[in-house]
Amino acid sequence: MTMNHQGRSTSAGEAGRSASHQTFTGNRALDMEEPLIFEIGHMDNCGVDLDETADFAPRLGSHMRQEIVDLPALSEPETMRHYVRLSRNNYAIDAGLYPLGSCTMKHNPRLNEKMARLPGFADIHPLQPISTVPGAFELISELADWLMELTGTNAVAMSPKAGAHGEQCGMMAIKHAIAAKGEERSIVLVPESAHGTNPATAALVGYKVVSIPARDDGTVSVDAVVEKIEAHAGQVAALMLTNPNTCGLFEPEVIEIANAIHEAGGYFYCDGANFNAIVGKAKPGDLGIDAMHINLHKTFSTPHGGGGPGSGPVVLSDRLAPYAPLPFIRKNNEELEVVETTDQLQGNEQPFGRMTAFFGQMGMYVRALSYMMSHGSDGLKQASEDAVLNANYIRVGLQDLMTLPFGEKPCMHEVLFDDSFLNDTGVSTLDFAKAMIDEGYHPMTMYFPLVVSGAMLIEPTESESRASLDLFVATMRDLVMSAKAGDTGRFEGAPYLAPRRRLDETTAARKPILKWVAPEPTKVQPETA
Amino acid sequence: MRYLPLSDNDRADMLTRIGADSIDELFADIPEAVRLEELTTLPRRKTEMQVERQLSALANKNVSAGSLPFFVGAGAYKHHIPATVDHLIQRSEFLTSYTPYQPEITQGTLQALFEFQTQVANLTGMDVANASMYDGSTGTAEAVLMAHRVTRKKKAILSGGLHPQYREVVEGITRKLPGGSVVSLPADPMGTEDILAQIDDETSCVVVQSPSFYGQLIDLKPIAEKAHAHKALLIAVFTEVVSLGLLESPGAQGSDIVVGEGQSIGNPLTFGGPYVGLFATRQKYIRNMPGRLCGETVDAEGRRGFVLTLSTREQHIRRDKATSNICTNSGLCCLAFTIHMTLLGGSGLAKLARINHMNAVKLADALNAVEGVDVLNDAFFNEFTIRVPADANDVIEALAVNGVLGGVPVSRLEQGNPELNNLIVVANTEVNTDEDRAAFVDALKEVLA
Amino acid sequence: MSTYFTKDHEWLLVEGDVATVGITDFAQSQLGDVVYVELPESGKNVAQNDEVAVVESVKAASEVYAPVDGEIVEGNELLVDEPAKVNEEPEGAAWFFKIKLGNTTQLEELMSEADYKAFVETL
Secondary structure (H helix, E strand, O other), rough: OOOOOOOOOOOOOHHHHHHOOOOOOEEEEEEOOOOOHHHHOOOOOOOOOOOOOOOOOOOOOOOEOOOOOOOEEEHHHHHHHHHHHHHHEEEEOOOEEEEOOOOOOOOOOOHHHHHHOOOOHHHOOOOOOHHHHHHHHHHHHHHHHHHHHOOOOOOOEEEOOHHHHHHHHHHHHHHHHHHHOOOOOEEEEEEOOOHHHHHHHHHOOOEEEEOOOOOOOOOOOOHHHHHHHHHHHEEEEEEEEEOOOOOOOOOOOOOHHHHHHHHOEEEEEEEEHHHHHHHEOOOOOOOHOEEEEEEOOOOOOOOOOOOOOOOEEEEOOOOOOHHHEEOOOEOOEEEEEEOOOOOHHOOOOOOOEEEEOOOOOOHHHHHHHHHHHHHHHHOOOOOOOHHHHHHHHEEEOOOOOEEOOOOOOOOOOOOOEHHHHHOOOOOOHHHHHHHHHHOOOOOOOOOOOOEEEEEEEEEOOOOOOOHHHHHHHHHHHHHHHHHOOOOOOHHHHHOOOOOOEOOOOHHHOOOOOOOOOOOOOOOOOOOOO | EEEEEEHHHHHHHHHHHHOOOOHHHOOOOOOOHHOOOOOOOOOOOOOOHHHHHHHHHHHHHOOHHHHOOOOOOOOOOOOOOOOHHHHHOHHHHHHHHOOOOOOOEHHHHHHHHHHHHHHHHHHHHHOOOOOOOOOOHHHHHHHHHHHHHOOOOOOEEEEEOOOHHHHHHHHHHHHOOOOOOEEEEEOOOOOOOOHHHOOOOEEEEEEEEEEOOOOOOOOHHHHHHHHHHOOOEEEEEEOOHHHHHHHHHOOOOOOOEEEHHHHOOOOOHHHHHHHHHHEEEOOHHHHHHOOOEEEEEEOOOOOOOEEEEEEEHOOHHHHOOOOOOOOOOHHHHHHHHHHHHHHHHHHHHHHHHHHHHHHHHHHHHHHHHHOOOEEEEOOOOOOOEEEEEHHHHHHHHHHOOOOOOOOHHHHOOOOOOHHHOOEEEOOOOOOOOOOHHHHHHHHHHHHHH | OOOEEEOOOOEEEOOOOOOEEEOOOHHHHHHOOOOEEOOOOOOOOOOOEEEEEEEEEEOOOEEEEEOOOOOEEEEEHHHOOOOOOOHHOOOOOOEEEEEEEEEEHHHHHEHHHHHHHHHHHHO
């Protein structure tokens, strides 16, 4: 036999002790501690080469600043290293399953990024002559056509910058439409299970929110809606309903609910956050909606980017179409006409105003259209079916161990558990979620929707393979069994292995530190003679 | 389909496991009358190559800013973006991460936000900044709503130098409020309006842009003084953030809220969006501030870390009592801003601002020398307004035919005032060369001849 | 001097025609770590059930209601700097505001300490 003369151990050896192994730098091999730029930057160096301006003779009146802005710089290699190191402390969909319910963390194709960076899209100005950007308007119009076709509507306001901005746009159109009829209505009905943005938007637009209780099965009944309509006869401006709802269920009485609100002279605002479940399976327009925003960053794969930018076009029913905000594109046969100002209006066009400067999130439009064209009608439908299939596969994989608040029935693209399976284990929902981090998973959405106590909302999306789902289910089962077996240590201090342990949010909120301030120089005590 | 990992075999096995006979069983709650079989009206899937070809054809119909002498500004500016910026924001860990609700595994995004907030606070001369808004225009509307909350008054006065589309956004949202009123002063190309006379005890806030839409530099101090005397807030707006490298900060001039567009640093033109709204205020108003905030804290082992904080102001907790309905910030765009600003630092920004300013001075002098053309501004940063002896729209279209994009005709954004029909807002940044300026002057002479 | 309680988990200590109002120990335990308190302005006239103050934890914001009609005499400035006091001494030093009673008959509808304890048991 040959001998290992170098005497090197080939076993993992003492690896089990790594968590307590201390280093000089605080780094843990690839996991680097990184200071703030203000602690490592230079006031006398710069990461961009710029020529000095010869003969600087400013024409700034009395407005020139006397000192340069107090911001240090990093050279290019330092900048690169700083942000690469920071990036490595982030979880990302490209790195692992991101089962955040109601957020639709699906794959973000890089073709979309490449298309959005074509100079013909990225390097054009919103106020350059319209004659020099026909391709931009064709793209917006083409995307609008897809959105209208997928939702069964004839109008869409493209400019809102995010989902909540889309809600605001839809509700302002509703307010305007009611005023145009010479009516005044003050109330908006919102189910308890709604996203927080719904009541916040209704209040922002000046409405009083009346909430509708959920049924025991997690859905909204037409009777509950009618009861509130009658209690506030003539006052209900709109109903805001998420469908599929935040419990992961398709509202079975949605058509009856739409009819009821219409008969009462109100409008049906649909929150489209969960559209990914039904693209190609049903058209919201056929369900009787008057307005629905579409989160391009959810359903149509534009990247979340650590919290934005989003994009939230709003499709509108024929009743609301005349009130769509400026700017919009008018189609005369195949000719596109850009309407930016009130003097260009025709016929019954009565825009309620403007949501934003310019034309909205062009960069997101390109990505979303690239996604849609890639999928095609067949691929979009398949994606929705796979999203629903994946969620149900997780449901059946876990329903014997975790608890389903509404019984063992199919869900849409996300499955909602409650935390009653943790009763008497000493493990809280939050602890459970933090232990998922140690296993390499981003936690699911927790404590939402509010109608279910200890809610855990899991949305795998269509981007996960079967092997990925199997491992996720096995991991969750192992965690549940561990909790039930009384291994509380695995949970209460979790995460143990992340770049940071649990963070003190109480102190952060009591004494907010919202920017870096140079520390006071420490005074050296003079030595006593 | 290349983006979908499941095979038909997987799907069949998984349905069996679920106990469903067909995929449609899982969609049984959708009323049968509205269930779709197929979307026959839309095209079917395309290969990567086909999509690229089709979208490139659309892109190629547009004249891009980098392909000719380009002087269009008025709220969005063509600047050079270091290659490092776009590389870093495309890192998967930044690009495909969600809002950092789990701070233990999103310290990268959070620390960058903390750096961003510090940069914006120092740039504007204010105490605190939030983690960004959608853009400058929506940020301005949010600032007005915030002022209404702080002062418990509802009358906003908008300067005639405010970007006309910003004004429309503010009017749209605040006029819908019960008791809300907006006084919009007429277009003010010369920067000489008497806004002080408008401020009274009913006033909640005064909204003033500097450099103004027309490029005029406005002295904010007397406006702040008068506003404060009437318990109103001064909201200072900017659309060109590079100007802060050379101009006295709005914070130093007594502003209570500073809001502006940050696109110029790190973000391409992209036809108007996505951009990044900068929003800063005084310490005492932070509880009334809209948008996300990132704060410093420690973890269980005492190590510094960052979290989203003061979120009880926000919609997901406060619902109909939230300070705003905003649910996202402009994450990746504010990261681009932060990286570019880190490369520049205060000294680089000052240099960049000087180049912008001196290029604009050269262009202003050259255009002023063209017969019949007047520059309206005595002082300006990198943008000014010219009066031409013809309809400005026609001039701009004719310039485009001659291969120069020469600015924005004011009448494209402001109607109803014939005096504005001859005005063009012209921007000049570090990307413009002497050759570009010469081409502009020559083309203008030819067009006016 | 007598103490009353409300179903909204507030207590009132009545001395003469002024009541000192705070939130109960049960309320603070449900809120978790209190991080911020917003107090009413002195001199403000309020009606029973008006929202007059706000108490926030990291994850929740709750309104504090006026338990009776009256005029706000003062808010407890201590809580502005040390919101943690609400967790430590909810029924003592961490009172929220003092109110001059506008309608003493409203006190009769409030709960005694024993009634309140029984009420909390049912939750």
